[in-house]
Amino acid sequence: MNLKDKKVILHDMSLRDGMHAKRHQISLDQMVAVATGLDEAGMPLIEVTHGDGLGGTSVNYGFPAHSDEEYLSAVIPKMKNAKVSALLLPGIGTVDHLRMAKDLGVSTIRVAAHCTEADVTEQHIGLAAKLEMDTVGFLMMAHMASPEKIVEQARLMESYGANCIYCTDSAGYMLPDEVTEKIGLLRAELNPNTEIGFHGHHNMGMAVANSLAAIDAGAIRIDGSVAGLGAGAGNTPLEVLVATLVRLEADHGIDLYKIMDVAEDLVVPMMDQPIRVDRDALTLGYAGVYSSFLLFAKRAEAKYGIQARDLLVELGRRGTVGGQEDMIEDLALTMAKEKGLI
Amino acid sequence: MSKKLKAVIIGPGNIGTDLLMKMKRSEWIEPVWMVGIDPESDGLTRAREMGIKTTADGVDGLLPHVLEDDIRVAFDATSAYVHAENSRKLNELGVIMIDLTPAAIGPFCVPPVNLVQHAKELEMNVNMVTCGGQATIPMVAAVSQVQPVEYGEIIATVSSKSAGPGTRKNIDEFTRTTASAVEKVGGAKKGKAIIIINPAEPPLLMRDTVHCLTEGEPDQAAITESVHAMVKEVQKYVPGYRLVNGPVFDGNRVSMFMEVEGLGDYLPKYSGNLDIMTAAGLRTAEMFAEETNSGNITLPARG
Numbered sequence: 001m002n003l004k005d006k007k008v009i010l011h012d013m014s015l016r017d018g019m020h021a022k023r024h025q026i027s028l029d030q031m032v033a034v035a036t037g038l039d040e041a042g043m044p045l046i047e048v049t050h051g052d053g054l055g056g057t058s059v060n061y062g063f064p065a066h067s068d069e070e071y072l073s074a075v076i077p078k079m080k081n082a083k084v085s086a087l088l089l090p091g092i093g094t095v096d097h098l099r100m101a102k103d104l105g106v107s108t109i110r111v112a113a114h115c116t117e118a119d120v121t122e123q124h125i126g127l128a129a130k131l132e133m134d135t136v137g138f139l140m141m142a143h144m145a146s147p148e149k150i151v152e153q154a155r156l157m158e159s160y161g162a163n164c165i166y167c168t169d170s171a172g173y174m175l176p177d178e179v180t181e182k183i184g185l186l187r188a189e190l191n192p193n194t195e196i197g198f199h200g201h202h203n204m205g206m207a208v209a210n211s212l213a214a215i216d217a218g219a220i221r222i223d224g225s226v227a228g229l230g231a232g233a234g235n236t237p238l239e240v241l242v243a244t245l246v247r248l249e250a251d252h253g254i255d256l257y258k259i260m261d262v263a264e265d266l267v268v269p270m271m272d273q274p275i276r277v278d279r280d281a282l283t284l285g286y287a288g289v290y291s292s293f294l295l296f297a298k299r300a301e302a303k304y305g306i307q308a309r310d311l312l313v314e315l316g317r318r319g320t321v322g323g324q325e326d327m328i329e330d331l332a333l334t335m336a337k338e339k340g341l342i
Numbered sequence: 343m344s345k346k347l348k349a350v351i352i353g354p355g356n357i358g359t360d361l362l363m364k365m366k367r368s369e370w371i372e373p374v375w376m377v378g379i380d381p382e383s384d385g386l387t388r389a390r391e392m393g394i395k396t397t398a399d400g401v402d403g404l405l406p407h408v409l410e411d412d413i414r415v416a417f418d419a420t421s422a423y424v425h426a427e428n429s430r431k432l433n434e435l436g437v438i439m440i441d442l443t444p445a446a447i448g449p450f451c452v453p454p455v456n457l458v459q460h461a462k463e464l465e466m467n468v469n470m471v472t473c474g475g476q477a478t479i480p481m482v483a484a485v486s487q488v489q490p491v492e493y494g495e496i497i498a499t500v501s502s503k504s505a506g507p508g509t510r511k512n513i514d515e516f517t518r519t520t521a522s523a524v525e526k527v528g529g530a531k532k533g534k535a536i537i538i539i540n541p542a543e544p545p546l547l548m549r550d551t552v553h554c555l556t557e558g559e560p561d562q563a564a565i566t567e568s569v570h571a572m573v574k575e576v577q578k579y580v581p582g583y584r585l586v587n588g589p590v591f592d593g594n595r596v597s598m599f600m601e602v603e604g605l606g607d608y609l610p611k612y613s614g615n616l617d618i619m620t621a622a623g624l625r626t627a628e629m630f631a632e633e634t635n636s637g638n639i640t641l642p643a644r645g
Contacts, residue, residue, distance in 0.1 A: 058495055059493075059595065060495065060497050060536060060551070060553065090513045090514070091516075091517065091536060091538055091539070092517075094514040094517055096514075114539065114540075114541065116502065117502060117539045117541065119510045119511070120510050120513045120539065122510075123511070123512070123513070123514055144541075318542065318546075319540065319541075319542030319543075319546075320540070320542075321538065321541070323536070323538045324499060324538055326549075326551035326599070327499075327549075329590070329599075330549075330599040333587040333588070333590065333599070334586070334587060337587075
């Protein structure tokens, strides 16, 4: 693999995807400390919101320690060079949230939809583009559709005004060949000015390898998370990815030691549990299930006595998609009834 | 004189056609006209084949016939953009408007919760909220009838095949309108709505989760009884409405997990989300007809 001098724009997820692993309880001080550390390390983009994006605050996904407004207002004024992005899932957040984020100084909006349902993003991508924001279309659970389908959906987002399209491995299911194929086809088929991005999860231990494959196939934006803090077995651990990029002499702009220190000194001490490939996180990747289901399945196991692994495999079999956290307790109740546990 | 009220359906798409099939069985409502804008459309052809008068000139094509055919009820299954004009023109002629679009210019109507009141007050325009609202607000109301609900949240999951282009293009309308009706009709002090579209094959039945946070400890026995009674009320017009799990109690959280199977008239059974809208719309018109028949309300006078 030759990535020498290849431009890579890294995007940190620890303060958004990491919210899943922290049950959305990251404090304002922690947010500011991590974001400031990342800014100093040269991270160009940092995502800040509830784990499920703007407006994610709910019984279904969890009530956060602070509102999106509070987090964004705390972090954005402290940034010297880094830009702050926000995630928005139509069906959960609305254009009102988007306008709020823009007013608070968010420069990149990432509008996310399941990889076959891009047409729900027209309102939001259209408005973000009109507001001249850096507008990203984020195709989630991309392992569930063919490369051709992903291209078709990406074209829709491009037509609404997105200037960057992500192939998102929300379940951490993909192996490098699949990443190469999907990113390669997106790069070949989309407008040459449209940037391509990849968002990985580490559930099969593949996040770093997949990210390198994505860069090699034409992706320029790569999501990761310092110390991997994120849903499931975490996102692509950025300090590890940066070390590989240093050795490959790619053009990434990050200070390796500084990002290592943010990971070790700030983020690891914040963790409620080790972010690792335990049997449940591995099951997410193996069965192709949305990574943020992990802690919900563990809680359902504790409450109803049904193994998280069994719940996750069944949720995968049923073709659940991102956002269907409510299925977990429902399924646990049904399985517990069948087993005579309740 | 027949006790049936004569009706027009505006919009010969999936919803309009399903509504027509249900209306053919109604004891209280008689479908007479189907209004479209494309003479070649499948929907108008289907309606003609079912013996219904049609016009392809929009509501204006219907207006000259409203009085001579004694049209009393209109169902608007078009879009929020044209609804206000449709409603104004027909209300002027004394036609009650049942709004199946997200326009919501009239009060929200969720039949087992507030239909009787709307019928008694002879509301000339009622809005049927959204599919997710019809499926979940009865549950929020069932809890809030027992004790105050601080916060009500609903998550509606519909199959990709049953989410039409209108819903997709205006998905924010769904979340806003539903959340507002969770408050206004469901009785929650604060409402939130989430919609998920799932592309699994074969398509999944509509699923809905309802979470209520009660003020104070939930009265488990009374809430459970109220929820089961409300499910039976909805089943009167949507037989495939089922409480799969719950109510589950966790602190002050009360959760209900629902499934909605359609009747499979024109729309497939998995489209419980569309079925519950057409069934609720028809049920609403039927209540107006029943109240008229029993002399509780008097329709606008006609010469």
